[in-house]
Amino acid sequence: MTRRLNFVDAFLWAFRLMVVAVVVWGTVGTLRLGRYTGEQWMDFVVFGLAQGGIYALIALGYTMVYGILRMINFAHGEVFMSGAYTAYFVAAPLAASGFLNRHPILSLLLLVAVAAAVSLGVAVLVERVAYRPLRRAPRLVPLITAIGASFFLQYAFRGLYGSGFKAYPEFELFKGEWQVLGVGILRTQAVVLVSAAVLMFALYQFVMRTKVGKAMRAVSEDKDAAALMGIDVDRIIVLTFAIGGAAAGAAGILYALVFKQVHFFMGFVPGIKAFTSAVLGGIGNIPGAMLGGLFLGVVESVGPALFLDGLGIRAPYQLKDVIAFTMLVMVLIFRPQGILGERLAAKRA
Amino acid sequence: MSKAKTIWAVLVGLVVAVTSWAATYAAPVRMGPVTDDWGVVRVARGQPILIAYWLVVAGPDASLGVDSRRGIEIAIDDKKTVAGHRVRLIGEDSGCNAEGGTTAATKLAANRQIVAAIGSSCSSEAVPGAPILCKAGIVTVSPSNTAPKLTDPKRGPEYACYLRTAHNDLVQGRAAAQFAYHVLGVRRAATVHDGSPYAEGLANVFADVFKRLGGTITSQEAVSPTDTDMRPMLTRIAAGRPQLIYYPIFIAAGGHITRQAKEVAGLEKVTLMSADGTFSPDFWKAAGEAARGMYHSSPDLSVEALGTKYQQFLDKHQKKYGEKPLSAFHAHAYDAAMMIFTAIEKVAKKDAQGNTYIGRKALRDALFATRNFPGITGNLTCNPHGDCADPKIAVYQTMSADPAKWNPGTDPKKVWAMKR
Numbered sequence: 001m002t003r004r005l006n007f008v009d010a011f012l013w014a015f016r017l018m019v020v021a022v023v024v025w026g027t028v029g030t031l032r033l034g035r036y037t038g039e040q041w042m043d044f045v046v047f048g049l050a051q052g053g054i055y056a057l058i059a060l061g062y063t064m065v066y067g068i069l070r071m072i073n074f075a076h077g078e079v080f081m082s083g084a085y086t087a088y089f090v091a092a093p094l095a096a097s098g099f100l101n102r103h104p105i106l107s108l109l110l111l112v113a114v115a116a117a118v119s120l121g122v123a124v125l126v127e128r129v130a131y132r133p134l135r136r137a138p139r140l141v142p143l144i145t146a147i148g149a150s151f152f153l154q155y156a157f158r159g160l161y162g163s164g165f166k167a168y169p170e171f172e173l174f175k176g177e178w179q180v181l182g183v184g185i186l187r188t189q190a191v192v193l194v195s196a197a198v199l200m201f202a203l204y205q206f207v208m209r210t211k212v213g214k215a216m217r218a219v220s221e222d223k224d225a226a227a228l229m230g231i232d233v234d235r236i237i238v239l240t241f242a243i244g245g246a247a248a249g250a251a252g253i254l255y256a257l258v259f260k261q262v263h264f265f266m267g268f269v270p271g272i273k274a275f276t277s278a279v280l281g282g283i284g285n286i287p288g289a290m291l292g293g294l295f296l297g298v299v300e301s302v303g304p305a306l307f308l309d310g311l312g313i314r315a316p317y318q319l320k321d322v323i324a325f326t327m328l329v330m331v332l333i334f335r336p337q338g339i340l341g342e343r344l345a346a347k348r349a
Numbered sequence: 350m351s352k353a354k355t356i357w358a359v360l361v362g363l364v365v366a367v368t369s370w371a372a373t374y375a376a377p378v379r380m381g382p383v384t385d386d387w388g389v390v391r392v393a394r395g396q397p398i399l400i401a402y403w404l405v406v407a408g409p410d411a412s413l414g415v416d417s418r419r420g421i422e423i424a425i426d427d428k429k430t431v432a433g434h435r436v437r438l439i440g441e442d443s444g445c446n447a448e449g450g451t452t453a454a455t456k457l458a459a460n461r462q463i464v465a466a467i468g469s470s471c472s473s474e475a476v477p478g479a480p481i482l483c484k485a486g487i488v489t490v491s492p493s494n495t496a497p498k499l500t501d502p503k504r505g506p507e508y509a510c511y512l513r514t515a516h517n518d519l520v521q522g523r524a525a526a527q528f529a530y531h532v533l534g535v536r537r538a539a540t541v542h543d544g545s546p547y548a549e550g551l552a553n554v555f556a557d558v559f560k561r562l563g564g565t566i567t568s569q570e571a572v573s574p575t576d577t578d579m580r581p582m583l584t585r586i587a588a589g590r591p592q593l594i595y596y597p598i599f600i601a602a603g604g605h606i607t608r609q610a611k612e613v614a615g616l617e618k619v620t621l622m623s624a625d626g627t628f629s630p631d632f633w634k635a636a637g638e639a640a641r642g643m644y645h646s647s648p649d650l651s652v653e654a655l656g657t658k659y660q661q662f663l664d665k666h667q668k669k670y671g672e673k674p675l676s677a678f679h680a681h682a683y684d685a686a687m688m689i690f691t692a693i694e695k696v697a698k699k700d701a702q703g704n705t706y707i708g709r710k711a712l713r714d715a716l717f718a719t720r721n722f723p724g725i726t727g728n729l730t731c732n733p734h735g736d737c738a739d740p741k742i743a744v745y746q747t748m749s750a751d752p753a754k755w756n757p758g759t760d761p762k763k764v765w766a767m768k769r
Contacts, residue, residue: 040587047578048581164411164631166634170637260608261605317582318544318573
């Protein structure tokens, strides 16, 4: 049976073709220019993966909360900021006393523990104060509260620590590069990639293999049925916020390791990017968030050079956010459930 | 919509447009002994004259605005009274972006007691902000906006109330390019800007002059001010094999570029050079040890260039704030304040009760008529487009990169001064 193409379908097809054509044209153009060497392409990918690892860790918090409550926790970027910013006040004295460089691994673990604890605390507090009283309210209400909580946290931390920025101390151990399979990788980035991978693996195992993880999945599937099975839904929700918060705190330290500057507004952009990653991967889906984060990082890093250089666009890196958000729009149009997402909308409708 | 309704809508629209136009360009205002096209401020006897700043005093670029604010405060201490009144300074943070500039200017414009404004810090704030103040008839003098387009002969009447004591970047960009080409002997350079009018203007002037001198610009890149991961952009720069990167941007992004540049394959030996927007100990905090050896083009803030007046200023600054100036535009701010005070005294008129009246347009005209004004930064003469500076540009090299050792002249060390 043939279906007649209606106007909207035709338009979307034309749009799809146009985007593919632009991408192919740009890519071919870039490759023909031969501006970059093979090593430089490798560098683009590695830089992107390191950035993507951080996005992925933050995205986990968005996706887990969405999976359970069907709400976007827009204060999550600030949860990320709170841990990294607070841990600075541990890192600075450690560096001043020389402990940081005598025991770099121990210090790093200590900083991650502090940041994760603070972020966890903030995330749980936000849940208790801003979301739990509104659990039965229409969906738009907690969304607005989340934005309010986000502003509150930003300005609370501005009041606490000042409006300037702080610069994390340098780890001597992580200066320079390591050679991996003949490719030079910056040590900080290698540390970020490995830690992000370990954390994500641990988290995935926790959700898939432990009893609590099973309970989380049950609540995510059906809150009422889970309650009937004897699961304490409130406790599981708190736990979800706690785990997402801790992951964001750890991501905050990795971010500080690579970028050094922390300030009260630092959570905004990574928060938006992580949200984008979560949607890209399929919101509510944990491996999806990881994949989405890495994918977004790589596209931001490789995209401007690969797609835009060949089109003769000057200063393509100014447009890296355009690429990231165009991709988000494309996913929302053509695969609303995300790369790994299930058709939640259809199932719940 | 019926025909009658359409006509009504058009009529109402016209009436609104005409009234708002008439409200803006009202007939001359008369108050006390003064008549002025832009309105009159009455300062009652014993009340202070209100001066407002709109500077970036919070966030990563706070050092820029706080530095200027301190210059104004010292000027107020020195001047004590203006036309027999004390001076009260109020102000708004302008955020170093267009939105912040709009908000700050709108807040100032709403306060009818403000006689004159000092600001903004960043050119991006002035582009939308200055016309708002002009509409309210408030004259504003910027101590640190350097984007060429703000005082361009074609800038348009909406900037009629805007002047600056900072240099025009046509001067700074030329000086930086001459230094790179002649002194460092660089032949291949790349530039980075962050989309702000300041950075884009300065990077373009640098590139134009550098090319005219005979050099090659390998690429002109752009980032956004909130970007953190500069490595991909730097890899793109590395593909052109430049010897020098000129990035006249602000502290946050500038710090990231400085830290990440030497980590990118192909840029290990590249020379880094930034400009007055990052000339601050806060930048050393942001960039860390990676800043060591890099260059900055910035106003020449040495006693040999500015004379003993500057030394006296520095002594007062040390006494009042207990530290060295935080950025490069404290002296320009001091001069802006003094220029305004002098102009106010020129146009202020008193009535029998001792109240003071200041005509807004008269004040604006008096400021534009400034000739050979003896400021700290030199002899200031304003041209018809608002450029008042007596520009002196120097190049500084970072020695220690330790914010506690910040002392412009010795560290960062002054290595070159523009010939005049």
